[in-house]
Amino acid sequence: MNELIDPRDHLAVSALLYAYARSFDGNDPDGVAALFTDDCEIDYGPEFAPIRGRAAVVPSIAPGLRERFAATSHHISNVWVEPTDSGADVVAYVYAWHRYRDGSPDSELWGQYHATAVRVADGWRLRSLRLLAAGSYRFHRERMHPTPRRPVD
Amino acid sequence: MNELIDPRDHLAVSALLYAYARSFDGNDPDGVAALFTDDCEIDYGPEFAPIRGRAAVVPSIAPGLRERFAATSHHISNVWVEPTDSGADVVAYVYAWHRYRDGSPDSELWGQYHATAVRVADGWRLRSLRLLAAGSYRFHRERMHPTPRRPVD
Amino acid sequence: MNELIDPRDHLAVSALLYAYARSFDGNDPDGVAALFTDDCEIDYGPEFAPIRGRAAVVPSIAPGLRERFAATSHHISNVWVEPTDSGADVVAYVYAWHRYRDGSPDSELWGQYHATAVRVADGWRLRSLRLLAAGSYRFHRERMHPTPRRPVD
Numbered sequence: 022m023n024e025l026i027d028p029r030d031h032l033a034v035s036a037l038l039y040a041y042a043r044s045f046d047g048n049d050p051d052g053v054a055a056l057f058t059d060d061c062e063i064d065y066g067p068e069f070a071p072i073r074g075r076a077a078v079v080p081s082i083a084p085g086l087r088e089r090f091a092a093t094s095h096h097i098s099n100v101w102v103e104p105t106d107s108g109a110d111v112v113a114y115v116y117a118w119h120r121y122r123d124g125s126p127d128s129e130l131w132g133q134y135h136a137t138a139v140r141v142a143d144g145w146r147l148r149s150l151r152l153l154a155a156g157s158y159r160f161h162r163e164r165m166h167p168t169p170r171r172p173v174d
Numbered sequence: 175m176n177e178l179i180d181p182r183d184h185l186a187v188s189a190l191l192y193a194y195a196r197s198f199d200g201n202d203p204d205g206v207a208a209l210f211t212d213d214c215e216i217d218y219g220p221e222f223a224p225i226r227g228r229a230a231v232v233p234s235i236a237p238g239l240r241e242r243f244a245a246t247s248h249h250i251s252n253v254w255v256e257p258t259d260s261g262a263d264v265v266a267y268v269y270a271w272h273r274y275r276d277g278s279p280d281s282e283l284w285g286q287y288h289a290t291a292v293r294v295a296d297g298w299r300l301r302s303l304r305l306l307a308a309g310s311y312r313f314h315r316e317r318m319h320p321t322p323r324r325p326v327d
Numbered sequence: 328m329n330e331l332i333d334p335r336d337h338l339a340v341s342a343l344l345y346a347y348a349r350s351f352d353g354n355d356p357d358g359v360a361a362l363f364t365d366d367c368e369i370d371y372g373p374e375f376a377p378i379r380g381r382a383a384v385v386p387s388i389a390p391g392l393r394e395r396f397a398a399t400s401h402h403i404s405n406v407w408v409e410p411t412d413s414g415a416d417v418v419a420y421v422y423a424w425h426r427y428r429d430g431s432p433d434s435e436l437w438g439q440y441h442a443t444a445v446r447v448a449d450g451w452r453l454r455s456l457r458l459l460a461a462g463s464y465r466f467h468r469e470r471m472h473p474t475p476r477r478p479v480d
Contacts, residue, residue: 028181028334036178039252046308048324088186090456094284094308096267098251098404114402114427118308122277131400131424155352155400156426171354173393181334183434189331201477224421233459240479247437249420273436273462
């Protein structure tokens with residue numbers, strides 16, 4: 022069993038992911054950016070280069086939020102937070118549902134966020150966030166970072 | 175970052191929503207009603223008038239639980255609890271699955287509960303609960319309160 | 328309102344279920360087994376006899392993890408932990424998605440885990456775990472323990 026973080030920190034770090042979901046689903050790219058450190062890295066790859074630095078977050082995600090989606094819902098669960106020297110490592114599950122503005126059928130994605138969080142003066146921020154997919158249905162992207170699974174020989 | 179509530183209160187308030195789900199999914203309208211204050215308000219609208227007062231909860235929801243659904247499963251996540259002068263404001267995500275008694279195809283709903291909770295002598299109760307939907311699939315209702323999303327210009 | 332467990336214990340017990348999901352989804356039967364007590368009992372029934380004892384866990388689940396599934400994702404929510412004399416009773420919701428190696432269509436399951444956890448020297452372990460289903464879609468099994476629901480007269 023790995024060391025578990027203090028419940029207040031677990032709650033604060035979980036709240037970052039919940040705020041991420043609410044801001045994303047609320048078409049609020051500024052709200053998303055405010056959750057990250059200045060030197061953050063967000064990796065929705067593999068076919069996209071990571072978003073580097075908070076200043077790049079809004080220009081990177083605002084067009085998609087505005088133009089692609091009519092509605093989204095990001096259900097975050099299984100939040101695992103492990104203390105590190107510099108803050109915490111985070112693994113959370115996400116089940117996401119998406120409705121498109123262009124009338125494409127609704128899509129679903131089952132995956133995980135692998136993130137790091139750091140403590141700052143007034144709480145916690147996300148330093149890195151990586152999206153991985155176990156699978157998807159009618160999602161608008163073909164290639165995703167895969168969730169970890171031991172290969173079968 | 176908003177102020178976060180004490181982990182014990184977060185847990186107690188989350189437990190109200192989990193008990194709501196278990197009672198609803200267990201066809202136990204009395205169990206649902208017991209989670210609310212005497213002066214509660216439940217808004218499943220917009221086409222239904224809100225249910226006002228705990229005494230109205232069982233007669234309002236028992237027929238639907240009994241006659242409409244063969245089974246339901248309400249998966250609550252992203253529980254956000256913020257302290258207020260009178261208790262707490264709550265936003266939680268819900269992913270609900272429903273099977274119908276009349277043989278209609280199973281339905282799904284992706285949404286949120288916006289609630290207020292108050293502290294009482296032996297714990298916490300829900301004072302208000304409002305259901306909002308990001309979207310649904312084959313749900314038996316057409317109109318729902320929408321989840322918050324910034325309009326696109 | 329039932330007594331609520333200390334937030335640290337709630338977190339530790341929740342982490343057992345999250346580790347169960349990660350190990351299962353990661354095709355890591357040894358990781359699953361490590362979460363259980365020596366005298367554990369896992370009931371995926373009703374058509375399977377319960378798995379009894381930690382030594383039986385890996386041989387019981389490894390073939391299915393390896394041969395049946397190409398990917399799975401177990402989303403755990405509504406984690407309810409209640410203290411008992413010997414540890415804790417646990418009810419958690421699970422929404423599971425599965426992709427098959429044989430090309431069968433992806434399946435979904437909406438259910439609950441009913442479990443007991445015990446405190447050991449270095450944390451907590453699962454002593455029993457039972458899977459119950461509210462419903463499923465294209466799942467490879469027909470019969471499942473049903474989630475609790477009051478019968479309609």
